[in-house]
Amino acid sequence: DSGVTQTPKHLITATGQRVTLRCSPRSGDLSVYWYQQSLDQGLQFLIHYYNGEERAKGNILERFSAQQFPDLHSELNLSSLELGDSALYFCASSVAPGSGQYFGPGTRLLVL
Amino acid sequence: DQQVKQNSPSLSVQEGRISILNCDYTNSMFDYFLWYKKYPAEGPTFLISISSIKDKNEDGRFTVFLNKSAKHLSLHIVPSQPGDSAVYFCAASVNSGGSNYKLTFGKGTLLTVNP
Numbered sequence: 270d271s272g273v274t275q276t277p278k279h280l281i282t283a284t285g286q287r288v289t290l291r292c293s294p295r296s297g298d299l300s301v302y303w304y305q306q307s308l309d310q311g312l313q314f315l316i317h318y319y320n321g322e323e324r325a326k327g328n329i330l331e332r333f334s335a336q337q338f339p340d341l342h343s344e345l346n347l348s349s350l351e352l353g354d355s356a357l358y359f360c361a362s363s364v365a366p367g368s369g370q371y372f373g374p375g376t377r378l379l380v381l
Numbered sequence: 382d383q384q385v386k387q388n389s390p391s392l393s394v395q396e397g398r399i400s401i402l403n404c405d406y407t408n409s410m411f412d413y414f415l416w417y418k419k420y421p422a423e424g425p426t427f428l429i430s431i432s433s434i435k436d437k438n439e440d441g442r443f444t445v446f447l448n449k450s451a452k453h454l455s456l457h458i459v460p461s462q463p464g465d466s467a468v469y470f471c472a473a474s475v476n477s478g479g480s481n482y483k484l485t486f487g488k489g490t491l492l493t494v495n496p
Contacts, residue, residue, distance in 0.1 A: 311470075312470065312484075359424050359425070369415055370427065
């Protein structure tokens, strides 16, 4: 158990819909990262928040957005969903630069 | 443009022998490297890391070697155990300052350790 929690574990929805994925980092970790793992692309960095502020964006679509709240939990919002958005979405947290990122169990999203 | 490459999609070794997993990178700005292990239906688990100022880091059965001139790193597992069977991901990051440490991952190598 990494100490990072993600909900829900599974999500099935339809094209065009909007979903919210939630992540609670390990106690004391200020950084939250979101990654997408699809079959053909492997693990792709989406976005990084540090203590409530966005620090970096990766291959994140404009239909996707995220935020980190004062209690440090984070939410990833996916809207106007397409079939190709079906993937595993992982959240990771770290306490400080240079330390390993600890991953949650992931949310498996299936868009039908 | 794949900046971190794991050219072997799979590797099979006998229990007790050494497993060597390889990783190549192209971005010379990477200064921190990590290995993760992933079981099905679970998130990646951090195994071991190495800073670019070192060429070796050891933790129990796991040793990571870094060859900066060749832009190559490897993970050695000795002795290999059946429980080590998993997908291993190599990852790298750039210290761009300000606590930004996004990871760039390779596509993984499936290690199977046979009893």
